[in-house]
Each structure stands twice: as structure tokens, then as C-alpha cells.
Amino acid sequence: MRDTRNPLVWPIAALAALLLINLVVSPSFFSIDVRNGQLYGNLIDILRNAAPTLLIAVGMTLVIATRGIDLSVGAIVAIAGAVTCTHIAGSSQPASASTALVAMGMAIALCLALGVWNGFLVSVIGIQPIIATLVLMTAGRGLAMLITDGQIVTVNNPTFSKVGAGFVFGVPLAILISGVVFAAVALVVRRTALGLLIQAVGINPEASRLAGVRSRSIVWTVYVFVAICAAVAGLMIASNTKAADANNAGLFIELDAILAVVIGGTSLAGGRFSLVGTAIGALFIQTLTTTVYATGIPPETTLVFKAVVVIAVCLLQSPKARAVLVPRRRTSPPAAAPSAPTPTAPTGA
Amino acid sequence: MTLQLDPPQVGARIKPRRRIGVVPQRFWSVIATFALLIAMFGTGASRYEGFASPQVVLNLFVDNSFLIVLAVGMTFVILTGGIDLSVGAVVALSTMIAASTLRAGWPALATVVAVLLVGTVLGLLMGLVIHYFEIQPFIVTLAGMFLARGLCYVVSVDSIPITNGSFQKVAQGTVPLPGGLFVTPAVLIALVVVGIGMYVLHQTRFGRTVYAVGGSEQSATLMGLPAARVKVGVYVISGFCSSLAGLLFSVYSLSGYSLAAVGMELDAIAAVVIGGTLLTGGSGLVIGSMLGVLVLGTIQTFISFDGTLSSWWTRITIGLLVLVFVVVQRLFSRGPR
Numbered sequence: 001m002r003d004t005r006n007p008l009v010w011p012i013a014a015l016a017a018l019l020l021i022n023l024v025v026s027p028s029f030f031s032i033d034v035r036n037g038q039l040y041g042n043l044i045d046i047l048r049n050a051a052p053t054l055l056i057a058v059g060m061t062l063v064i065a066t067r068g069i070d071l072s073v074g075a076i077v078a079i080a081g082a083v084t085c086t087h088i089a090g091s092s093q094p095a096s097a098s099t100a101l102v103a104m105g106m107a108i109a110l111c112l113a114l115g116v117w118n119g120f121l122v123s124v125i126g127i128q129p130i131i132a133t134l135v136l137m138t139a140g141r142g143l144a145m146l147i148t149d150g151q152i153v154t155v156n157n158p159t160f161s162k163v164g165a166g167f168v169f170g171v172p173l174a175i176l177i178s179g180v181v182f183a184a185v186a187l188v189v190r191r192t193a194l195g196l197l198i199q200a201v202g203i204n205p206e207a208s209r210l211a212g213v214r215s216r217s218i219v220w221t222v223y224v225f226v227a228i229c230a231a232v233a234g235l236m237i238a239s240n241t242k243a244a245d246a247n248n249a250g251l252f253i254e255l256d257a258i259l260a261v262v263i264g265g266t267s268l269a270g271g272r273f274s275l276v277g278t279a280i281g282a283l284f285i286q287t288l289t290t291t292v293y294a295t296g297i298p299p300e301t302t303l304v305f306k307a308v309v310v311i312a313v314c315l316l317q318s319p320k321a322r323a324v325l326v327p328r329r330r331t332s333p334p335a336a337a338p339s340a341p342t343p344t345a346p347t348g349a
Numbered sequence: 350m351t352l353q354l355d356p357p358q359v360g361a362r363i364k365p366r367r368r369i370g371v372v373p374q375r376f377w378s379v380i381a382t383f384a385l386l387i388a389m390f391g392t393g394a395s396r397y398e399g400f401a402s403p404q405v406v407l408n409l410f411v412d413n414s415f416l417i418v419l420a421v422g423m424t425f426v427i428l429t430g431g432i433d434l435s436v437g438a439v440v441a442l443s444t445m446i447a448a449s450t451l452r453a454g455w456p457a458l459a460t461v462v463a464v465l466l467v468g469t470v471l472g473l474l475m476g477l478v479i480h481y482f483e484i485q486p487f488i489v490t491l492a493g494m495f496l497a498r499g500l501c502y503v504v505s506v507d508s509i510p511i512t513n514g515s516f517q518k519v520a521q522g523t524v525p526l527p528g529g530l531f532v533t534p535a536v537l538i539a540l541v542v543v544g545i546g547m548y549v550l551h552q553t554r555f556g557r558t559v560y561a562v563g564g565s566e567q568s569a570t571l572m573g574l575p576a577a578r579v580k581v582g583v584y585v586i587s588g589f590c591s592s593l594a595g596l597l598f599s600v601y602s603l604s605g606y607s608l609a610a611v612g613m614e615l616d617a618i619a620a621v622v623i624g625g626t627l628l629t630g631g632s633g634l635v636i637g638s639m640l641g642v643l644v645l646g647t648i649q650t651f652i653s654f655d656g657t658l659s660s661w662w663t664r665i666t667i668g669l670l671v672l673v674f675v676v677v678q679r680l681f682s683r684g685p686r
Binding site: 143 | 493494498618619628659662
């Protein structure tokens with residue numbers, strides 16, 4: 001009884017079902033080879049391809065937990081790739097390690113500034129997050145085109161290609177980066193009060209401010225954080241393709257990231273989030289894509305499957321739909337977002 | 350052969366301003382948009398030869414007729430405080446359905462009906478899920494977008510040309526205006542849609558309920574207004590408008606293509622925002638959205654007249670304009686969010 005309440009049950013079940021389908025279709029699906037001390041295999045591929053989405057989704061989880069949303073991450077991915085590749089291609093030593101490091105530093109610094117900008121619009125000016133980030137979503141790809149001068153800039157720098165395609169201790173570096181960021185965020189929100197504060201802001205920004213939470217700084221910080229995540233994801237994508245494509249790099253990745261967060265059981269109404277759920281969501285999306293390829297279904301139809309999955313998952317998590325589908329008496333509404341509790345009394349002197 | 354229809358009578362209804370005394374507050378944003386449009390056009394006219402010719406103005410309508418239709422539907426949705434991300438994908442799906450059914454030998458009328466039906470039903474389904482299962486419009490229409498784009502690929506991965514006689518006739522047809530000017534039949538359809546949109550919003554019970562739901566759904570429900578019907582209804586309208594825009598687009602491009610109209614939902618939302626509609630719902634005018642589309646069209650015209658500007662300035666300029674309008678809206682409407 002209690003297990004069906006856990007919001008992670010359905011995503012995990014869906015992910016397991018997908019993996020099982022793959023196992024039936026190709027029995028060697030789970031095998032992992034070690035070649036030259038490096039790991040290869042379908043599961044490793046899924047993890048590696050999911051890494052950029054997972055990275056952004058972790059940042060997005062925190063943004064959504066504060067009742068926000070960031071639509072501009074796809075544009076930031078494009079900008080990060082554009083800055084890095086343009087700088088490397090235009091430098092006097094396009095193959096040296098220092099050039100790559102400087103270029104990546106520049107990209108992350110610029111994207112940090114963009115995150116500060118998004119956060120400023122949302123937390124200081126008070127514009128709805130979806131609109132505030134829509135501005136950068138629209139203008140961002142134009143900005144990336146401006147940086148690359150409308151060209152697809154290709155680079156060949158061994159240090160830079162490590163970010164997306166390299167191995168460290170036999171494990172793809174992209175997986176390690178996403179894993180470390182995930183673990184760090186999980187640690188910080190679990191072991192410090194930050195997780196609680198983010199939830200408080202998401203439930204009711206005004207009430208939490210009155211209770212002494214610095215809600216403005218928290219909201220601002222999460223937008224900066226997600227922008228940095230997107231920048232690193234952009235580096236991974238550009239490094240993997242060895243090129244910056246201002247038009248197509250990270251196209252629809254904001255939607256995939258939001259999808260991962262929603263599948264993971266985080267409520268878009270804010271105030272309740274699950275990082276583990278997000279990770280499962282991101283893996284699920286990537287596994288779905290891989291499965292479509294593996295089972296020989298035309299890959300173009302992946303979008304149809306994604307649509308069906310989104311609707312199914314949302315319906316399963318919606319209390320209204322559960323009431324219809326599972327006519328069972330409930331003791332407490334499980335997924336209802338807390339609707340604006342009364343502000344706590346100001347602490348008088 | 351040309352189609353002879355009534356000339357558009359839009360000029361007379363564009364600006365409900367300059368009444369004696371104070372202009373009602375709800376017209377301010379539309380007046381601001383109109384002023385922006387005039388200012389941009391004035392700048393263009395002073396900088397480039399031939400920018401101010403009447404045909405350039407008419408071409409704004411000709412090249413953006415489908416976007417005007419989309420923006421009208423989007424206005425309804427945004428007025429209730431929702432959002433529809435699926436419109437661009439539905440446009441693409443409509444061109445695919447039109448092209449493939451025509452290739453299969455369907456009569457033009459049957460194709461038109463089929464396309465409009467698919468768009469409307471998709472809108473209806475999204476509306477029902479949004480209202481009855483209380484899932485955020487953002488997510489539901491996102492799924493709708495995935496679904497429509499995916500279905501495009503299911504129909505065909507390649508571009509399909511439209512060779513149907515009636516469609517080609519409409520595509521080549523022009524409506525002559527005095528002075529050697531012309532518009533296309535699509536422009537007339539778009540203006541009719543704008544007219545109907547204005548009528549429905551301002552003269553019918555449905556329209557008033559749209560504003561009421563956008564202001565506060567709870568209050569609207571408590572007042573006994575049919576909030577459910579209106580909330581579902583706006584998505585039906587948006588779905589219908591998207592498929593109609595898809596038909597206009599397929600006539601404009603005479604082909605069906607899966608990657609058509611990528612990002613057009615952003616243009617539609619930007620047009621509505623620039624047109625002065627409040628994104629939180631409850632305030633805005635259809636005519637503003639049309640002016641918003643014309644502003645976007647003027648930016649394009651600017652860039653094509655000025656040979657040195659590159660096309661990516663379009664996106665940057667649109668982003669900046671949206672920013673300015675949203676910030677101004679926010680500053681003017683201080684209060685509880």
C-alpha cells in the first residue's frame with residue numbers, strides 16, 4: 001500500500017520494463033566490455049549519452065523546486081559551444097591544452113553571466129520565470145550565431161575532445177562529470193539546510209521571506225547554477241561532435257531536461273523535488289531513445305513515444321487521474337502541491 | 350484566375366484611441382505596440398529607398414498571414430493564463446496531412462476538412478487533459494508538440510510537394526486592390542480570423558468568461574461562470590487556428606515538410622507579448638497580437654532591406670523586444686504576482 005505511494009515506483013518500473021524489452025530483443029544488451037582498459041557497452045553508452053541531459057536536469061530540478069523554470073538552457077548550450085570552438089579555432093595554437101582551458105573558462109564565465117541575468121529578471125524584477133527565460137531562449141541562438149558568424153565551427157583539440165569523448169580510469173569523463181555534480185548537489189541539499197530552504201521558497205516565497213529565508217538570493221543562485229550546468233553540458237556536446245552548431249546544438253534539450261524532472265516526480269508547482277527521480281528520468285529518456293533504435297522502429301518516431309510517455313507519467317502522478325483510475329479511499333492526498341500556506345507570523349522584537 | 354473578395358477593412362479598426370479624456374488602461378499597451386510599429390516603419394522609411402511603399406506594408410500581411418492566425422489562437426490561450434507550445438508542430442503536421450492526402454487523390458475540400466478536424470481534436474484532447482487532470486498546460490502542450498512532430502515523421506520523413514489544382518490556384522491567386530496593389534487570399538482569411546477573434550472576445554459571453562478565468566479562475570468558478578468549458582475551449586480554438594495556419598502555410602509553401610515551422614510557437618508567443626497581452630492572463634487584445642506579428646514582420650523587412658545585417662539579428666531583436674515589453678508590463682502592473 002505504501003509502496004504505490006512512493007513517487008519513484010513508477011519511473012523505476014518503467015525504466016526496468018524498458019531495459020527488460022532491450023534484454024529480450026538483444027540478449028547481450030547488458031554486457032560490458034573492457035577494451036584497452038576502457039569500458040564499452042550499451043549501458044555505458046546510455047549513461048554517456050544521458051550525461052548532458054542529466055547535468056542540466058539536476059540544475060533544472062532545483063529551479064523547478066523554487067517554482068521556476070528555465071527555458072534558456074538549450075540556447076546556453078549553443079552559446080557555450082560557440083564561444084569555446086570560436087576561441088580555439090581563432091587562436092594561434094589551436095591544439096594546445098592551455099588554449100582549450102582558456103576557451104572553456106571563457107564559455108563558463110559568459111554562461112555564468114547569462115545565469116545571473118536570468119536570475120536577476122526572475123528574482124529582482126519579478127518576471128514570471130517562463131517568460132524571463134523565454135527572452136534568452138529566443139535571443140540566445142541568435143547570440144550563438146553572432147559568435148560563430150553563422151558558421152559551424154569545427155575544432156581539433158585533444159584536450160577539448162576529452163571532455164565529451166575522453167576516459168578517466170576507464171570510465172567516460174562525461175559520466176564522471178555528471179556523476180560528481182549529481183553527488184555534490186545531492187550532498188549539499190541533504191546535508192545542509194539548503195534543500196529545506198529551496199523547498200520553502202518553492203512552497204511560498206513570500207512566507208519564507210517573512211520567516212527569514214533569503215528567498216531572493218536562493219532563487220537567483222539556482223538560475224546561475226543551472227546556467228553553469230548547461231554550459232558544461234554544452235562543452236560536452238561540442239567536444240563530442242568537435243564542432244559548434246549554433247542552430248542545432250542542444251536543440252530541445254530544455255524540454256528533455258524538464259521532462260526528466262517531471263518523470264522523476266518533481267512537481268512543477270514547486271516545493272517538492274527528488275534528485276534521484278530526476279536521474280532516473282534522464283536515464284529513462286535516453287534508454288527510450290536507445291530502445292527505439294535497438295528494436296528497429298524508425299528513429300523518427302521517437303518523439304511519438306516521448307509524447308505518450310510524458311502523458312502516461314503525468315497522468316499516473318496526477319492525483320485526479322489516480323482517483324479516477326484507482327477508485328480507492330485515500331488517507332492523505334499524496335501528490336497535491338501544498339497550496340500557499342498562511343504566512344508565518346513575523347517574529348516580533 | 351483571381352479571387353474577388355471584399356477588400357479588408359482593417360485600417361478603420363486598428364486604433365481605438367484619442368477619445369476625449371482618458372484612454373482606458375487596457376488600450377495603453379496596444380497603443381504602445383502601434384507606436385513602436387510606426388516608429389520602426391518610420392526608421393526604415395528614412396533609411397531605405399522604397400521601404401514605405403504601400404505594397405511593402407501589404408507584404409507584411411502576405412508573408413505573415415499564418416502567423417497572424419496562430420497569434421489569434423495563442424491570444425485566447427494566454428488570456429486564460431495558459432500556454433500552447435504545440436502550435437508550431439501542429440502547423441507542420443497540418444502541412445504534412447494536407448500534402449499526403451492530396452497526393453493520395455483526395456479532393457481539396459476533404460483535405461481541408463480533415464486537416465482542420467485533426468488540429469481541433471488535438472486541441473480538444475489537450476484541453477481536456479489540462480482541465481480534468483489538472484496537469485500544467487506547459488507539460489501537456491509539450492507532449493502535444495512531441496506527438497504532432499512525431500506524427501509528421503510517421504506520415505513521411507521527406508518533403509511532399511503539393512500539385513493539387515485547387516491549392517495551386519489559391520496559392521497563385523491575388524486579390525487586386527486599387528493602385529496596382531494586391532494581397533493574397535490568405536491575408537483575407539487571416540483578417541477574417543482576427544475579426545472573429547475580436548468579436549468572440551468582446552461581444553460574446555464566452556469572451557467575457559475568457560477574461561474572467563484569466564483574471565482569477567477561482568473567482569470565475571465561484572461566480573458560476575462555465576470556467577471548465579472556456580478552459581477547454583481556448584485550446585480547441587488554438588488547435589483550430591494552428592491547423593488553419595498550417596493550411597495557409599501549405600498554400601504559401603506548396604509543400605508539406607516535417608521540419609516546417611520549427612520554433613514558430615516562440616514567434617507566436619513573442620507576437621502576443623509584444624502585442625501587450627499579459628502573460629499571467631486576464632488582459633490583452635487580439636488586435637495587439639496582430640500588431641505584434643506586424644512588428645516581427647517589420648524586423649524581417651528591415652533585415653532584408655539592409656543587406657549588411659544577418660538573419661540572426663532577427664532572433665536577437667525579437668528577444669530584446671519581448672524583454673522590453675515584459676519589463677514595462679511588470680513595472681506598470683506592480684502588485685501581488
